[in-house]
Amino acid sequence: MTQDWRLRYAENMRSYEGYSIGKLLSLINDPAIISLAGGLPSPEIFLRSEFLQATQRLLDRHIDRIMQYSAIRGEADLLDAVVTFLNRDGIHAGPENVMITTSGQQGLDLAGRLFLDPGDTVVVERPTFAGALAAFEMQRPDYLGIDMEPDGLDVADLQEVLAHRAATGRLPKFIYVVPDFQNPSGVSMSLDKRSALLDLSERYNIPILEDSPYRALRYRGKQLPSLFSMDQQRGSGRVIGVYTFSKLFCPGMRVGFNIGPPEVIDKMTNIKEGSTLNTPKYNQDMCTAFLTEIDLDAYFERCRAYYSDKMGVFLDALEASFPPERGVTWTRPEGGMFLWVSVPETVDTRQLFHEALKFKVAFVPGEAFYGEQPERNHMRVNFSYPSEAQLREATGRLSDCLDRQGV
Amino acid sequence: MTQDWRLRYAENMRSYEGYSIGKLLSLINDPAIISLAGGLPSPEIFLRSEFLQATQRLLDRHIDRIMQYSAIRGEADLLDAVVTFLNRDGIHAGPENVMITTSGQQGLDLAGRLFLDPGDTVVVERPTFAGALAAFEMQRPDYLGIDMEPDGLDVADLQEVLAHRAATGRLPKFIYVVPDFQNPSGVSMSLDKRSALLDLSERYNIPILEDSPYRALRYRGKQLPSLFSMDQQRGSGRVIGVYTFSKLFCPGMRVGFNIGPPEVIDKMTNIKEGSTLNTPKYNQDMCTAFLTEIDLDAYFERCRAYYSDKMGVFLDALEASFPPERGVTWTRPEGGMFLWVSVPETVDTRQLFHEALKFKVAFVPGEAFYGEQPERNHMRVNFSYPSEAQLREATGRLSDCLDRQGV
Numbered sequence: 001m002t003q004d005w006r007l008r009y010a011e012n013m014r015s016y017e018g019y020s021i022g023k024l025l026s027l028i029n030d031p032a033i034i035s036l037a038g039g040l041p042s043p044e045i046f047l048r049s050e051f052l053q054a055t056q057r058l059l060d061r062h063i064d065r066i067m068q069y070s071a072i073r074g075e076a077d078l079l080d081a082v083v084t085f086l087n088r089d090g091i092h093a094g095p096e097n098v099m100i101t102t103s104g105q106q107g108l109d110l111a112g113r114l115f116l117d118p119g120d121t122v123v124v125e126r127p128t129f130a131g132a133l134a135a136f137e138m139q140r141p142d143y144l145g146i147d148m149e150p151d152g153l154d155v156a157d158l159q160e161v162l163a164h165r166a167a168t169g170r171l172p173k174f175i176y177v178v179p180d181f182q183n184p185s186g187v188s189m190s191l192d193k194r195s196a197l198l199d200l201s202e203r204y205n206i207p208i209l210e211d212s213p214y215r216a217l218r219y220r221g222k223q224l225p226s227l228f229s230m231d232q233q234r235g236s237g238r239v240i241g242v243y244t245f246s247k248l249f250c251p252g253m254r255v256g257f258n259i260g261p262p263e264v265i266d267k268m269t270n271i272k273e274g275s276t277l278n279t280p281k282y283n284q285d286m287c288t289a290f291l292t293e294i295d296l297d298a299y300f301e302r303c304r305a306y307y308s309d310k311m312g313v314f315l316d317a318l319e320a321s322f323p324p325e326r327g328v329t330w331t332r333p334e335g336g337m338f339l340w341v342s343v344p345e346t347v348d349t350r351q352l353f354h355e356a357l358k359f360k361v362a363f364v365p366g367e368a369f370y371g372e373q374p375e376r377n378h379m380r381v382n383f384s385y386p387s388e389a390q391l392r393e394a395t396g397r398l399s400d401c402l403d404r405q406g407v
Numbered sequence: 408m409t410q411d412w413r414l415r416y417a418e419n420m421r422s423y424e425g426y427s428i429g430k431l432l433s434l435i436n437d438p439a440i441i442s443l444a445g446g447l448p449s450p451e452i453f454l455r456s457e458f459l460q461a462t463q464r465l466l467d468r469h470i471d472r473i474m475q476y477s478a479i480r481g482e483a484d485l486l487d488a489v490v491t492f493l494n495r496d497g498i499h500a501g502p503e504n505v506m507i508t509t510s511g512q513q514g515l516d517l518a519g520r521l522f523l524d525p526g527d528t529v530v531v532e533r534p535t536f537a538g539a540l541a542a543f544e545m546q547r548p549d550y551l552g553i554d555m556e557p558d559g560l561d562v563a564d565l566q567e568v569l570a571h572r573a574a575t576g577r578l579p580k581f582i583y584v585v586p587d588f589q590n591p592s593g594v595s596m597s598l599d600k601r602s603a604l605l606d607l608s609e610r611y612n613i614p615i616l617e618d619s620p621y622r623a624l625r626y627r628g629k630q631l632p633s634l635f636s637m638d639q640q641r642g643s644g645r646v647i648g649v650y651t652f653s654k655l656f657c658p659g660m661r662v663g664f665n666i667g668p669p670e671v672i673d674k675m676t677n678i679k680e681g682s683t684l685n686t687p688k689y690n691q692d693m694c695t696a697f698l699t700e701i702d703l704d705a706y707f708e709r710c711r712a713y714y715s716d717k718m719g720v721f722l723d724a725l726e727a728s729f730p731p732e733r734g735v736t737w738t739r740p741e742g743g744m745f746l747w748v749s750v751p752e753t754v755d756t757r758q759l760f761h762e763a764l765k766f767k768v769a770f771v772p773g774e775a776f777y778g779e780q781p782e783r784n785h786m787r788v789n790f791s792y793p794s795e796a797q798l799r800e801a802t803g804r805l806s807d808c809l810d811r812q813g814v
Contacts, residue, residue, distance in 0.1 A: 005668065005670050005671055005674075006670075008522055008580060008581075008614065009521055009522065009674065010520065010521060010522055010523055010524045010527075010546065011524055012520070012524075013520060013521050013674065013678065016674075016677055016678070016681070017677055018479075018676070018677030018678070018680035018681055019680045019681060019684075022479060022680055040475060040476060041475075043471045043474070043475065046470075046471065046474050048470050048471075048474075051466075051470065051474065052466055052470070055462060055466060059458075059459055059462060063453075063455050063458065063459070064450045064453065064455075065659075066659050067450070067453050067455075067458065067657035067658070067659040067660075068447060068448075068450065068657070068658055068659050069447060069653075069658045069659070070659070072425075072429060102509060102661075102683055103683050103684055105681070105682065105683055105684045106682060106683045109681060109682040109683070113417065113419070113420060113545065114416055114417060114420050115415055115416065115417055116417055117417045117418050117419075120417075131684075134680065134681040135681050135682065137681065138520065138678065138681050138682070139417065173415060174415075207415065246476075250474035250475070251474070251475055251476045252472075252473050252474040252475050252476070252477070252687055252688055252689065253474075253687055253689075254509075254683070254684070254685070254686070254687040261412065263412050263413075264412055267412075267416065267420065267423075269425070270423055270424055270425030271420065271423070271425070271545065273425035273426045273429055273541065274423070274425055274426060274512070274516060274541040274542050274544065274545050275512065275513060275516040275542065275545070275682070276509050276510050276512055276513045276516070276661065276683065277426075277510055277512045277538075277661070278661070279661070280659055280660055280661040280687070280690055281659055282659065282660075282689070282690075283687055283689075283690070
């Protein structure tokens, strides 16, 4: 065994370690720990009987095709169902604008691989989705982080930065945003900012990658149009959408879809072909059944009520445990699955993570969610998976743990 | 719409077009055409009732876990079942040597991404598997093609080339081979050459990527040890194995596995995490059921008998249609799914492909299977999917088509 494998690795991969949160989650192996660290949908909203019935019917009818290779870009039925689903949301696409992905993570990876050379710049929110960083990182880009405000990305700051970059000739390859109930912050981008962001995209001719995993999960406030639909109305064609069935239907099928101009979709399909070939037909067919056989309005309404209640319980518990004088603050999202909790700057949440495990509670330290210059005094907490009783208990444990830190 | 998307693409992707065969297959849309162009296992060997029963049982017991996220590296049950499966084949691995992939294509992509920088050299067989080229191509390597002989790679030529390269300091990053019933040629590497290839791997300290999709499908001759097992006996640790369930069980689940040193497997798992997260649990569980609940000896024996009969029919038909004076030759594989047919050099099989469509028969032009300097007078023909009657009929049509070309 005389191999020094590390010396053989491609430059893009030499320091690559995957998804930083994954390593953390592996530390949470004591069943007594209440984990607010995950990002799992609750099994309580899973459509078990519909899933079983659809499986039975599909296998009765199509077992030979389910066991065989299928089309790289996706099953025609699912492409059509996605077109209809998008149409509900004000997006007018044809099947040529859609490709099925083997998960939203693949959707992000396809974008990273298609657009990024090492050293290229990507605009990301501060904080941003850690899974997107895990995807883009394999191309070793530079991140240009723009702060999140309570109503989303600081578009005015982005404008200044882009103006400066335009003068120096090094514009970003794309702008990555999660406009609806962002992971990790829970923040949504206001309509004005959506509009202003699209102005910048047009003015500087920079594509936007819009990641929309939680869009159907709005618990409060008015639904805002997607960047994709607003861009489409302008006739600009600069937005690429990344979607997944993971939070709407279930993560276990590993199916999502990307939308965009046909030439971009074709090119991403080429990359998918070289990297995984087709998405399994059974898994696609289950998503088709979900989109076409379920009363989606009723189902989403049920999910919204379920998650909204949980978020309410969690917000109340935080309110009760952390009076203003403790200096702990948190976002109050209008949807999604996460809150962003900020603690006094004297506390480093990476260290706090290990302390919290002793108190049998877990969260994700905020530093995982920055492309550059991570802030250390935040944490992402999830409210979709734990029960309401667990959310209350976890808040108490977190309070005790922070108390020990002098907070 | 003022986008020139092409200008935005990463350098690695600007000219990338995916899997060249995929484009060809899309031209074969007339149902009257008998296609020898695919690489599909026959549905006649699919284990339908076992598949249905396993599905029923799995969903009864594990539906919540099947609908949820699961471990990136793979389900523990499947990792264990793979270890046992490998042990049948003389490979002594632990779960730390194995990762589940979302298809053999992903297994190849993970290798390409982990090892290849643009301009790095990869040794490939001439001809080689087009899907591997589709995976590696995304890193823009240089290919060093080494001719296939009737008993496999021309290892003596490889030795000369490596000696020269060692002197000039630019050794290949890895050597990619399909030692058993290679796609496209059907050729298998002799035991002596396996040994000599491992000598070179050790002498020049170059890893080997061993792709083994068809290994269980031997119809004639004696099973030879895998490069992985031989390398393991030497204690060298320079072979990485790429496997898939596609040809053994079914392609539709999109599950395979890679094997290798733990540090390489860990690193590939990182890349899988950033590019697709986990392989769907249902699809993995179906493969676990296949490995643990089927009498594999009996099943493989049935597959071997089935495909061997087809290959026999095809070889007889070729013999009858192409007497030696026509100058058409073909390989006589000991297993797998493909023959490699060579026609006189006056014929360009890319042009012949379009002629053949008029005769309602299709194959893959050989040029798709070269990393560099493609030869134009070969074709890959598949015998696993068409029926015996179709194989006979297709051979007649091919004969008529070539007759028209003066062959």
